[in-house]
Amino acid sequence: MSVTTPFPAPVLRAAGDSALIVELGDGIAPDLNAAVHRLDRRIADARLSGIVETVPTYRSILVQFDPAVTAAEPLGQALLGLVAELTQSTAEPQLRWIVPVCFGGAHGEDLDEVARRSGLSTEEVVRLHCAADYRVYMLGFSPGFAYLGGLPELLHQPRRENPRMVTPAGSVMQGGAQAAISPIAMPSGWHLLGRTPARTFDLKREPPFLLAPGDRIRFTAISAAEYDRLEGISGYLPDCETITPSVALMQGAAA
Amino acid sequence: MTTHLRIVAAGPSSTIQDRGRVGYQRYGVSVAGAADPLLHAAANALVGNRPGEGAVEFTLAGDSVTVEGGPVRIAVAADAELAVDGEPVPGWTSLRLTDGQTLRIGALRGGMRGYWAVEGGFALQPVLGSVATHIRSRMGGIDGGALKAGDRLPLALDQAADRGERCLDPSLLPTRGDRLRVMLGPQQDYFTPAGIEAFLEEDYTVSHEADRMGCRLDGPAIEHARGFNITSDGIPLGAVQVPGTGRPIVLLADRQTTGGYPKIACVVGPDVAALAQMRPGERLRFTAVDAAEAGRIQARHRELVDGLPALLQSAGGFALYDSGRLLGFNLIGGAVTGWD
Numbered sequence: 001m002s003v004t005t006p007f008p009a010p011v012l013r014a015a016g017d018s019a020l021i022v023e024l025g026d027g028i029a030p031d032l033n034a035a036v037h038r039l040d041r042r043i044a045d046a047r048l049s050g051i052v053e054t055v056p057t058y059r060s061i062l063v064q065f066d067p068a069v070t071a072a073e074p075l076g077q078a079l080l081g082l083v084a085e086l087t088q089s090t091a092e093p094q095l096r097w098i099v100p101v102c103f104g105g106a107h108g109e110d111l112d113e114v115a116r117r118s119g120l121s122t123e124e125v126v127r128l129h130c131a132a133d134y135r136v137y138m139l140g141f142s143p144g145f146a147y148l149g150g151l152p153e154l155l156h157q158p159r160r161e162n163p164r165m166v167t168p169a170g171s172v173m174q175g176g177a178q179a180a181i182s183p184i185a186m187p188s189g190w191h192l193l194g195r196t197p198a199r200t201f202d203l204k205r206e207p208p209f210l211l212a213p214g215d216r217i218r219f220t221a222i223s224a225a226e227y228d229r230l231e232g233i234s235g236y237l238p239d240c241e242t243i244t245p246s247v248a249l250m251q252g253a254a255a
Numbered sequence: 256m257t258t259h260l261r262i263v264a265a266g267p268s269s270t271i272q273d274r275g276r277v278g279y280q281r282y283g284v285s286v287a288g289a290a291d292p293l294l295h296a297a298a299n300a301l302v303g304n305r306p307g308e309g310a311v312e313f314t315l316a317g318d319s320v321t322v323e324g325g326p327v328r329i330a331v332a333a334d335a336e337l338a339v340d341g342e343p344v345p346g347w348t349s350l351r352l353t354d355g356q357t358l359r360i361g362a363l364r365g366g367m368r369g370y371w372a373v374e375g376g377f378a379l380q381p382v383l384g385s386v387a388t389h390i391r392s393r394m395g396g397i398d399g400g401a402l403k404a405g406d407r408l409p410l411a412l413d414q415a416a417d418r419g420e421r422c423l424d425p426s427l428l429p430t431r432g433d434r435l436r437v438m439l440g441p442q443q444d445y446f447t448p449a450g451i452e453a454f455l456e457e458d459y460t461v462s463h464e465a466d467r468m469g470c471r472l473d474g475p476a477i478e479h480a481r482g483f484n485i486t487s488d489g490i491p492l493g494a495v496q497v498p499g500t501g502r503p504i505v506l507l508a509d510r511q512t513t514g515g516y517p518k519i520a521c522v523v524g525p526d527v528a529a530l531a532q533m534r535p536g537e538r539l540r541f542t543a544v545d546a547a548e549a550g551r552i553q554a555r556h557r558e559l560v561d562g563l564p565a566l567l568q569s570a571g572g573f574a575l576y577d578s579g580r581l582l583g584f585n586l587i588g589g590a591v592t593g594w595d
Contacts (some may be wrong), residue, residue, distance in 0.1 A: 068557055209282045239511065
């Protein structure tokens with residue numbers, strides 16, 4: 001069951017009796033993912049009856065609906081209508097989190113190895129990470145785990161051959177072409193670059209999730225002493241700014 | 256003093272479940288919730304709760320619980336041996352237990368999961384809008400874990416309401432066969448025609464790798480047409496993902512929110528529960544239905560769940576320990592072994 005419309009070649013996929021997938025393309029790319037988040041916003045704003053929740057991912061959105069209220073056919077048509085309007089979409093503000101990171105040493109055990117493998121100094125690796133404009137492509141794997149796109153190509157490298165059974169919460173990591181901040185202590189095969197005192201998932205805090213799909217992130221390097229100070233602040237939240245979409249798109253293209 | 260139920264002995268995997276954590280999959284939070292929503296709703300209906308109230312889902316064998324305070328109204332929706340202070344009592348009926356009494360729920364005679372509910376539900380703080388336990392992320396229930404001996408479950412009601420007991424004839428519930436109805440997609444285009452044919456024409460067997468997250472099946476490999484990696488996307492309930500081995504995995508209530516294996520089909524809602532009740536070694540076959548038929552299956556199931564209270568009968572007029580009545584119940588209860 002595939003229905004297509006001219007732009008950006010969306011595909012509607014059946015996903016059981018209570019869900020549809022709207023697919024805008026394939027692969028992992030900033031513009032494609034940005035379109036996903038614009039569409040997700042439009043779906044929320046349109047308040048289509050019967051939608052239970054949406055799960056935006058790299059290139060598609062899983063739309064779960066209540067079959068007692070709506071059905072796949074009319075809902076699918078409504079979703080394609082929203083996709084068709086995407087081209088005229090005006091700029092929408094985005095959040096950018098300025099996330100402090102203590103890089104290297106005990107805070108980031110793999111920084112030296114990552115630098116060695118990419119033929120750079122550790123200072124250059126840190127500089128590249130802090131200059132990058134990261135985008136939250138999607139959250140998945142575990143609560144609050146955000147897949148970040150925008151890792152500079154110089155730093156792309158395969159995951160660790162031997163995954164760690166435990167990496168601490170707040171680990172700033174890179175794996176393949178992506179980066180991430182671990183929300184809780186978890187096993188991981190990604191390379192540990194540093195740690196942030198900001199918690200991306202804390203049930204005792206409102207809101208419990210720091211990052212939402214489509215948000216942006218910029219890392220800023222801090223000392224171990226500053227790390228300790230910020231970690232000591234109960235319910236600490238990093239700084240955040242609102243950026244305009246046109247700027248965001250240009251930065252996305254550059255990243 | 257708040258009334259509690261103390262867990263004297265816990266079943267192998269008993270967790271508090273409701274209808275699941277809705278609205279947070281975008282943050283990577285699994286839905287969880289009852290693996291068999293119909294039986295979960297039946298346990299709740301028997302004690303007069305709304306269908307989505309938190310109740311205990313037990314696996315293969317149930318728990319032993321002692322009342323602290325009360326009295327407490329409790330009901331077990333399962334075909335299992337039950338006893339109060341050592342005396343057999345019927346399943347599928349509400350029971351009024353007083354301070355110090357212990358209900359022991361034995362092994363299931365068939366199926367994988369049973370449910371017990373208490374009138375008014377548990378006094379637990381919902382986590383992201385739900386008390387459903389998701390063990391992998393340590394969320395919900397009692398500290399995010401399975402019930403264990405020594406746990407004390409606080410109840411919302413200090414005393415059971417003053418009314419008669421109710422029972423449910425389980426033969427009124429639909430018999431579940433070995434055919435699981437599926438809608439093809441979302442990624443059926445990742446499989447060869449031969450792969451789809453194997454999926455729909457061959458028998459598959461529930462493997463030992465089956466839990467609340469997913470159920471791995473043994474059977475003929477399903478052939479991929481263009482690799483087994485997709486750009487990770489969302490995973491609906493009942494999605495049948497096929498990793499590189501070609502052996503399908505059906506994803507259940509505790510599934511991860513996103514994944515990168517292609518999904519050949521999705522099992523329709525009520526049949527996901529049927530699968531969750533199958534034991535390792537049981538055989539099944541998939542049958543494709545279209546969206547319209549899947550919608551009708553869903554609608555019938557919804558009517559059944561909504562109509563559960565109307566199926567209840569008064570269980571008043573016989574004593575709890577009347578063994579003659581008990582036998583009668585057990586005979587009726589035998590009907591559910593048709594779910595095996």
